[in-house]
Amino acid sequence: MAATIENPQKPDEAGLNDLVALVADGMKRVNSTILSRTGSDVAMIPEVANHLIASGGKRLRPILTLACAQLCGYVDEAGKDGDVKLAASVEFMHTATLLHDDVVDESDMRRGRVAARIKWGNEASVLVGDFLLGQAFRMMVEVGSLKALDILSAAATVIAEGEVMQLAAAKNLETSEDAYLAVIRGKTAELFAAACEVGPVIAQRSEAEQAAARSYGMNLGIAFQLIDDALDYGGTSTELGKNVGDDFREGKITLPIVLAYRRSDEEERGFWRRTLTRGEIRDDDLATALSILRRHGTLEETVARARHYGETAKAALDIFPAGPVRSALLDAVEFCVARAH
Amino acid sequence: MAATIENPQKPDEAGLNDLVALVADGMKRVNSTILSRTGSDVAMIPEVANHLIASGGKRLRPILTLACAQLCGYVDEAGKDGDVKLAASVEFMHTATLLHDDVVDESDMRRGRVAARIKWGNEASVLVGDFLLGQAFRMMVEVGSLKALDILSAAATVIAEGEVMQLAAAKNLETSEDAYLAVIRGKTAELFAAACEVGPVIAQRSEAEQAAARSYGMNLGIAFQLIDDALDYGGTSTELGKNVGDDFREGKITLPIVLAYRRSDEEERGFWRRTLTRGEIRDDDLATALSILRRHGTLEETVARARHYGETAKAALDIFPAGPVRSALLDAVEFCVARAH
Numbered sequence: 001m002a003a004t005i006e007n008p009q010k011p012d013e014a015g016l017n018d019l020v021a022l023v024a025d026g027m028k029r030v031n032s033t034i035l036s037r038t039g040s041d042v043a044m045i046p047e048v049a050n051h052l053i054a055s056g057g058k059r060l061r062p063i064l065t066l067a068c069a070q071l072c073g074y075v076d077e078a079g080k081d082g083d084v085k086l087a088a089s090v091e092f093m094h095t096a097t098l099l100h101d102d103v104v105d106e107s108d109m110r111r112g113r114v115a116a117r118i119k120w121g122n123e124a125s126v127l128v129g130d131f132l133l134g135q136a137f138r139m140m141v142e143v144g145s146l147k148a149l150d151i152l153s154a155a156a157t158v159i160a161e162g163e164v165m166q167l168a169a170a171k172n173l174e175t176s177e178d179a180y181l182a183v184i185r186g187k188t189a190e191l192f193a194a195a196c197e198v199g200p201v202i203a204q205r206s207e208a209e210q211a212a213a214r215s216y217g218m219n220l221g222i223a224f225q226l227i228d229d230a231l232d233y234g235g236t237s238t239e240l241g242k243n244v245g246d247d248f249r250e251g252k253i254t255l256p257i258v259l260a261y262r263r264s265d266e267e268e269r270g271f272w273r274r275t276l277t278r279g280e281i282r283d284d285d286l287a288t289a290l291s292i293l294r295r296h297g298t299l300e301e302t303v304a305r306a307r308h309y310g311e312t313a314k315a316a317l318d319i320f321p322a323g324p325v326r327s328a329l330l331d332a333v334e335f336c337v338a339r340a341h
Numbered sequence: 342m343a344a345t346i347e348n349p350q351k352p353d354e355a356g357l358n359d360l361v362a363l364v365a366d367g368m369k370r371v372n373s374t375i376l377s378r379t380g381s382d383v384a385m386i387p388e389v390a391n392h393l394i395a396s397g398g399k400r401l402r403p404i405l406t407l408a409c410a411q412l413c414g415y416v417d418e419a420g421k422d423g424d425v426k427l428a429a430s431v432e433f434m435h436t437a438t439l440l441h442d443d444v445v446d447e448s449d450m451r452r453g454r455v456a457a458r459i460k461w462g463n464e465a466s467v468l469v470g471d472f473l474l475g476q477a478f479r480m481m482v483e484v485g486s487l488k489a490l491d492i493l494s495a496a497a498t499v500i501a502e503g504e505v506m507q508l509a510a511a512k513n514l515e516t517s518e519d520a521y522l523a524v525i526r527g528k529t530a531e532l533f534a535a536a537c538e539v540g541p542v543i544a545q546r547s548e549a550e551q552a553a554a555r556s557y558g559m560n561l562g563i564a565f566q567l568i569d570d571a572l573d574y575g576g577t578s579t580e581l582g583k584n585v586g587d588d589f590r591e592g593k594i595t596l597p598i599v600l601a602y603r604r605s606d607e608e609e610r611g612f613w614r615r616t617l618t619r620g621e622i623r624d625d626d627l628a629t630a631l632s633i634l635r636r637h638g639t640l641e642e643t644v645a646r647a648r649h650y651g652e653t654a655k656a657a658l659d660i661f662p663a664g665p666v667r668s669a670l671l672d673a674v675e676f677c678v679a680r681a682h
Contacts, residue, residue: 040502041502042502042506043509044509045501045502096471100468100471103467104467104468121508122445122463123508124505126441126445126467127441127501127504127508128501128505130474130501130504131498131501131502133471133474134494134495134496134498134499134501137478137490137497138494138495140494141487141490141491146482146485146487149482149490153475153479153482154479155475156471156478157476157479158475159475160468160475161381161382163468164381164383164386164465164472167462167465168383168384
């Protein structure tokens, strides 16, 4: 299918296509599971949940769960749909996080649509998020793997910790690169890691393979978030589903800023303090911010860091035998990193 | 210990004392488990969690879990602390709900203290709630009972559904008694039911006993909430830890209102529409509301409804052999209902 794609000289052309094709059957079942499990007699629940879920997104996380299970030769015994249910659980956990994040960030937009909290209120975002988390755990229980439950429930706490860390570090320009990495390991990469790790777990593969899949997911997740951070200062709003400069307007200290602040002169530091710490933002400040980031080359550097984590993710897959699934997972890394170009 | 307490002619004198004494050892371990499981390197998490958890409350839900396990002869094999961990999980689920409720209700006070969301912001309340939910599931996984996990994860979704139903019914004076009961079954009674049901489950007792414990908890929970509703128009703020009239000021349609609205004349209906639906509340409106409720006798009637559910709760325990634990559980019902006097 894709023998040439594993060649590192020819990255990111096929993008996610091979991976998507390999798990297409499973994703159909994931999508119908998502639809049926957002059902509720309480009409507002499917309304709010589907507003967000139906608005798309790549469903990268459930795809990773299915692919890692497939990579490890998971066989669905007696139609239990273990991989499908865990994949849907992972997507529900992700959606719950997005709903709660919107309340935390006071966001107006999400995935190019009005945020649920604007349309239905903070209340609905909080409660429908809670409902989806509950449904996620119910599906995991149905799968019946205590190890998978352990991994995903631990992930739920680590994600919340990462978000709280981000809150505590908010507007703090002294945030170090290490501290920032700890935040994104929690808030983003942990769910990628868990999504991948449960694949070998339900396929009952060795701890070494579980750890390898986890490492792939963790490093891919870090790369993914760093690229998102760079895109927030350079992507186009149609590509991203949100406007360029959101992080800037919200005073979020992301890696491009962490790196730039340390190299900034006194005048530039004054600019960062006024805009990001004090939140006094004028019309042309985003343009100024971009020019400072470009002057210090920190967007390129953020992408370079992402590439490093991407390489680590790819290396983690070395212990698995070559084949179309492994190739497609390697491609997925290239796809994530290449988004920044 | 308490042979006379089972005598229905002598209710509520001992209150919760017997129940508290019977589970005292377990509750010590529950409390230290709560303390250790709110620990996090992220300092804000224990701060926020303990602000609420340390402010007390009766810990009725974990007490019920321990008591129902004890009633069913649960033996802690190899120090796994199954009952203790499930009890702590139940309290974490409850605390998470309170944190998220404060955001939903925009509350300023909780248990007589400033609400966490006022002190740390909505963000912290949402995220620390999520952290506690994650920790609750981790503890359940450690206990290793898939049935208990199933019951408590289902409860998490039902609670969220109940809260969303309440949201959808908010300010709607046409809410029927049935619709209101559906709301409180979800938002309050379901966790009482689950807290009780997991006792016989981990003691590996029959389905009939699981169902009986669940019915006890469900009906006790309904009674508990109805009494809370009545207290909100009649308790004193020191007893309740929140001010009389909170529900009124928030436009909550509780049973005393549901019953009164149907009996109100046109002028009174106009009053309810202005205050509860439109939220235009003046200084002496709470006094007027109280006098309308008293005129229609709906506070007493709400307490009578609570007493009915309390009797159903007590009858559910008939299949268990008489003894100090069953006696104390019967007392607990009286205690809950008697709070309204």
